[in-house]
Amino acid sequence: MRASMTQIFYLHPMVRLLLFFTLFLFSPKLHAQDFEWKKPNHEKLALLVDVWEYKYTLTYLYLKENYRVRSEMDSVEFWQGDTDEICAFQQNFDPGIRYSVKQCFEGGSFETLHFPKMRTETLRAWVEQMYETELNSWTSLFDYEPEDAGCYYHSSQTDQYTVLEIYCGC
Secondary structure (H helix, E strand, O other), X not given: OXXXXXXXXXXXXXXXXXXXXXXXXXXXXXXOOOOOOOOOOHHHHHHHHHHOOOOOOHHHHHHHHHOOEOOOOEEEEEOOOOOOOEEEEEEEEOOOEEEXXXXXXXXXXXXXXXXXXXXXXXXXXXXXXHOOOOOEEEOOOOEEEEOOOEEEEEEEEOOOEEEEEEEEEO
């Protein structure tokens, strides 16, 4: 037997209250938590960058050190004429982080991170902590840039993700 909307409306007030509370409690939109990033260990990351001879970016090494790898590298590209030197790839990390990098040309690199949804203020704090530099400043709510050559950071929000795009170059 199916209950019509009219029958549901006329439910006992305690049943309606319980139904409302249950819907509220299990609504993911109402209780979406801010993604909590792990504090970077700059000394260890600097050492790893040196050990890997700049083969991997600071961002990638941070993810490898702090989050569980959830997938193999995919969409792998190699430097032209070199089958050993990877210049672009994508990889997934827990809890729902997607990382991609493309540095297949001289003079710069592009990185993109898809984080689980977080507040813009939370991402800004992570960017400042992760990429400590006196050369950059926030030029807008979403852009952290130097005046000249360096690394440029642009953030955006989708329904499910907080996205950070990084370009480093001259």
